[in-house]
Amino acid sequence: MKRTTLITLKTLTWIACLSVAGRLVWGMVTNDLGPDPSAAIAFATGKATIWLLAISLAITPLRRLSPRLNWLIKFRRLFGLFAFFYATLHMLTYVALYSGFSVAAMESDIAKRRFITMGVAAYLLLVPLALTSTTWAIRKLGGKNWNRLHKLVYAAAICGVIHYWWQVKTGVITPLTITLVLAVLLLARPVTAWLQRRKARAAVTA
Numbered sequence: 137m138k139r140t141t142l143i144t145l146k147t148l149t150w151i152a153c154l155s156v157a158g159r160l161v162w163g164m165v166t167n168d169l170g171p172d173p174s175a176a177i178a179f180a181t182g183k184a185t186i187w188l189l190a191i192s193l194a195i196t197p198l199r200r201l202s203p204r205l206n207w208l209i210k211f212r213r214l215f216g217l218f219a220f221f222y223a224t225l226h227m228l229t230y231v232a233l234y235s236g237f238s239v240a241a242m243e244s245d246i247a248k249r250r251f252i253t254m255g256v257a258a259y260l261l262l263v264p265l266a267l268t269s270t271t272w273a274i275r276k277l278g279g280k281n282w283n284r285l286h287k288l289v290y291a292a293a294i295c296g297v298i299h300y301w302w303q304v305k306t307g308v309i310t311p312l313t314i315t316l317v318l319a320v321l322l323l324a325r326p327v328t329a330w331l332q333r334r335k336a337r338a339a340v341t342a
């Protein structure tokens with residue numbers, strides 16, 4: 137891929153990823169976040185986190201399907217870090233706007249409300265991934281260990297989806313789309329790995 141195309145695509149990715157935060161800031165400035173601004177911020181940042189995680193998870197299976205898509209790897213870290221950025225904003229929304237910085241309220245929520253417990257678990261799983269996202273950390277850990285550690289992203293996505301289901305009201309099925317997307321992505325990984333191995337074997341035989 138040409139350098140100019142890559143730079144253009146990266147710029148567009150940054151704009152798209154930042155647009156969620158931009159819309160929220162604009163909504164705050166113009167006082168246009170609806171009747172419950174805290175919920176509007178929690179919903180937007182929560183959804184951005186889970187969808188960005190799904191996009192970053194889609195990159196490996198897509199690359200395995202076609203070598204022409206190898207360039208996508210240049211975007212995986214960006215999507216993963218934006219997912220962490222929104223997860224952090226989401227967590228801070230809870231700490232500041234839902235709990236009013238009260239440690240006692242947070243402790244009680246984590247102990248008593250299972251959807252909060254699951255959200256915290258999802259967030260904690262993302263922390264080591266963000267901390268080891270630098271080239272320096274990859275070199276220090278070694279590729280194999282780094283890959284093993286970064287499988288935690290699947291656990292984080294699963295916890296995120298459970299957290300999503302547990303916070304919606306009974307009968308609401310809005311988390312269905314992201315659940316199906318993540319299920320396909322989780323299955324795609326072993327399937328595309330198998331297809332890749334089969335292709336390699338066929339090439340050797342030929």
Ligand code: HEM
Nearest residue numbers: 175178179182183185186223227230255256258259296300
């Ligand atoms: C410290 C960790 C977390 C806490 C305390 C937390 C808390 C919350 C709260 C309070 C809500 C809004 C519930 C309501 O007002 O009814 C929410 C919604 C949500 N959270 Fe989290 N969360 C956390 C981590 C995460 C993570 C890591 C993800 C994604 C992987 C996530 C995804 C979502 C989604 C998708 C929604 C619902 C959005 C919607 O209904 O439109 N959360 N969370």
